[in-house]
Amino acid sequence: MLERRTRPRSTGMFLTLCAAMLMLAMLTQQPWAAGLRGQAKSVLEPLAAAMTTLSNRIDAMTSGFGDTAALRARNQQLSQQNAELQRQVAELQADGLDNAALRAALDFQRSYGHATVAAEVVERGPDGFSSAVLIDRGSADGVRTGMIVVTGAGLVGRVVEVGQHAAMVETLADPRTRVNAFLSKSGLEGTVSGGPGMLAMDIDPRFGAAPGSGEFAITSGVGGGYPRGLVIGQLSAVDHQAAATLDHGSVLWVNDLASLSVVLVVTDFTGT
Amino acid sequence: MVVAALVQVTWAHHVALLGVVPNLVLVAAVAITWTHGQRAGLAAACLGGLLLDLESPGPLGPHAVGLLCAAYVVGLWARDVDPSRWLQPALATAVASGVYALVLVGIDDTLNLAVPPFDVALQLAWMTALYNAVLAVPAVPALRRTALEARA
Numbered sequence: 001m002l003e004r005r006t007r008p009r010s011t012g013m014f015l016t017l018c019a020a021m022l023m024l025a026m027l028t029q030q031p032w033a034a035g036l037r038g039q040a041k042s043v044l045e046p047l048a049a050a051m052t053t054l055s056n057r058i059d060a061m062t063s064g065f066g067d068t069a070a071l072r073a074r075n076q077q078l079s080q081q082n083a084e085l086q087r088q089v090a091e092l093q094a095d096g097l098d099n100a101a102l103r104a105a106l107d108f109q110r111s112y113g114h115a116t117v118a119a120e121v122v123e124r125g126p127d128g129f130s131s132a133v134l135i136d137r138g139s140a141d142g143v144r145t146g147m148i149v150v151t152g153a154g155l156v157g158r159v160v161e162v163g164q165h166a167a168m169v170e171t172l173a174d175p176r177t178r179v180n181a182f183l184s185k186s187g188l189e190g191t192v193s194g195g196p197g198m199l200a201m202d203i204d205p206r207f208g209a210a211p212g213s214g215e216f217a218i219t220s221g222v223g224g225g226y227p228r229g230l231v232i233g234q235l236s237a238v239d240h241q242a243a244a245t246l247d248h249g250s251v252l253w254v255n256d257l258a259s260l261s262v263v264l265v266v267t268d269f270t271g272t
Numbered sequence: 273m274v275v276a277a278l279v280q281v282t283w284a285h286h287v288a289l290l291g292v293v294p295n296l297v298l299v300a301a302v303a304i305t306w307t308h309g310q311r312a313g314l315a316a317a318c319l320g321g322l323l324l325d326l327e328s329p330g331p332l333g334p335h336a337v338g339l340l341c342a343a344y345v346v347g348l349w350a351r352d353v354d355p356s357r358w359l360q361p362a363l364a365t366a367v368a369s370g371v372y373a374l375v376l377v378g379i380d381d382t383l384n385l386a387v388p389p390f391d392v393a394l395q396l397a398w399m400t401a402l403y404n405a406v407l408a409v410p411a412v413p414a415l416r417r418t419a420l421e422a423r424a
Contacts, residue, residue, distance in 0.1 A: 010310040014344045017318050018337055022379075025333030029383055033331075041326050044278065048327075051282040123281040126324040126335065127295055128396040129376060129388060134281075134327065160329050168329045174386045196388050196396075258285050 034145070034161065042138055042163025049122040049136050083153035083254060090154075090216035090231045093184035114227065116150075116264040117141055122166070124257070131173035131196060133260060138165040146270040149263050154231030154254040155179070155219060156263050167265075172199060172232070173257050180223050181232055184216040192217055192232050192251055199233055199251040211238045217251050227269050273316055276300040277323035292399040297324055298372055299407045301339050302346050302365045303415040310347030317343035330385045338376035342368035358409055365408035369401035 028037055119141075123134035137143050139162050149156040149169045157171035170177070177194030181201065188211050190203035203211050215235045221228030233251040240247045280296045287294065297320040305313025321336025328335065349364045373393070380387050387393065 010314070010344075010347060013311060013314055014340060017314060018340050021318070021321070021333040021336040021340065023333075025331045025337070025379070025383060028331035028333065037332070040332070044323070044326055047278055048282050051278050055283050055286070123327050124285050126277070126280050126297070126327050127376075128291070128293055128400060129373070129380070129393065130328050131386060132329045170329055170386070175388060176386050196392055258288065258291075 038138075038161045038163040038168075040163075041134070041161060041168060042166035045122060045134060045136060045163070045166035048134065049120070052120070052122045080152070083151075086216075086234070086254065087153050087231045090184050090218060091229065093216065094182075094218050094229065114266045115268040117143060117267055119143075119149075119167075119263050119265055121260045121263060128196075131171050131194075131257065132160070133169050133171060133257070133263075135167050135169055135263060135265070136165065137265060138163045138167050140164050142267050143167045143265050144267075144270060148226055148230070148266040148269055150230060150266060151255055151260070151263050154233070155226065156255055156260065159265065169263070171257055171260075172253055172255070179226055179232060180220045181217040182220045183211055183235065184218055186211055186215060188247075189220055189222070190217075190246075190249075198236070199253050201235065201249040201251050203238075203247040203249055205240075205245075205247055210240070211235060211247055211249060213237060227266070273297065273300060273320040274323060277320060277327065280324070281327045289403065290399065292396065292403055294403045294407055295369065295372070295400060296407070297321075298339060298342060298369060299365060299404050299411050301343050302361065302368050302404075302408055303411045305343045305346045306350050306361050306364070306412050307416045307419050310344070310350075313343040313347055314340060330380070331383065334376055334379040334383070334385070337379055338372040341375045342372040345371050358413065361408045361412040362405040366401040366405040369404045370397060373397035373400070 027033060117137055119135035119137040121133045122136050125132050143159060143162055145159055145162050147159045149159060155172065157169050157174070157177070159167045160170045161168040172194045173196050174194045175196070179192045180189070181192045182189045183203070186209045188203050188206055188209055190201050193200045201217055213235055217232040217235060219226040219228055219230040219232060231254055233253040235249045236252045238247060238249045276296045284293050284296060301313060301317040301320050304316040317339035318336050321339035322332060324335035325332040346364045346368050349360070349367070353360045373396070377387050377393055388396065
């Protein structure tokens with residue numbers, strides 16, 4: 001009898017809480033709630049930053065024991081250097097294409113110099129379904145919604161929510177992301193789609209040119225969503241069908257969501 | 273639940289296996305439901321879910337609804353089994369993880385938020401369920417022991 005009486009109360013509580021949370025979801029999804037949402041989400045940032053620092057310190061202390069620790073640190077350093085070098089190679093390849101076209105057509109000087117703010121990644125998405133990270137810079141540091149986020153290796157994503165001292169960055173692992181890009185050697189243009197594993201690229205074919213594995217996909221600046229010249233990733237496989245209107249490729253993202261620690265927010269470019 | 277949520281977003285990726293991160297907040301909500309009853313579990317799930325929503329892009333609420341459904345299922349399960357057996361909480365956690373994933377992806381899709389492709393979501397869901405079930409094996413008895421000591 002007691003058990004039967006408690007069952008409806010628990011079910012009632014469950015239904016009431018679910019209804020309340022669904023209402024909250026519908027309310028906080030509205031455009032006018034974006035600012036409040038950003039402020040609410042930056043409340044936990046100081047605690048998360050402290051825990052990230054503690055976690056990094058513990059990691060550094062415990063990895064001081066044993067040769068594997070030194071090898072791991074050296075490996076990480078070399079990986080970072082490799083990623084930066086790969087980015088430089090990709091940019092040089094792209095510069096080569098650009099210079100040939102510009103010398104033939106216009107007297108034009110291109111320089112890549114953007115104002116940036118360095119930020120640390122303090123939180124990652126709470127589960128495998130989330131592709132966002134939280135950084136420790138917000139509106140007080142000049143960060144705004146829509147700003148592009150990069151690392152030394154290349155493009156990370158875009159700021160989607162901003163609090164005073166923290167911001168949420170939706171990364172290229174988001175399947176809704178679309179970036180217009182071109183390939184560094186062939187010059188073929190296309191669109192890169194985000195995803196949790198490999199990125200996908202739809203490539204516009206052109207007579208006399210063929211995409212090849214190993215080429216870098218670089219933002220083209222078309223559409224105004226991202227500035228030109230940011231490395232996205234490296235083409236790892238291409239599916240070319242003679243009768244198809246598009247070629248399809250897999251792109252290995254230059255960044256790894258699990259190991260992102262320091263990023264740069266480009267503060268003088270806001271994508272459309 | 274606050275500690276579980278903070279550890280989830282700052283440290284859990286260090287213990288990822290094959291790219292799968294455990295859901296410590298879900299495991300904590302299941303453990304509380306199993307040891308303290310359904311009402312306590314629902315309250316913990318609501319709080320934990322809101323904390324996870326604060327750490328994700330998009331609106332507040334989807335993770336809370338997912339965890340509430342998971343806690344409700346576990347509450348129903350826990351009523352009809354011997355609570356001292358270790359296998360039951362593990363199985364319940366695995367099922368709760370599946371319910372949580374299904375509800376979360378469904379709500380995110382309805383609200384036009386980012387969702388992974390179906391095959392990726394399925395693989396993530398069952399691997400996470402397995403990982404969470406393994407973590408529940410020591411977590412539930414530990415919480416039960418703590419609750420008994422607190423009552424004593």
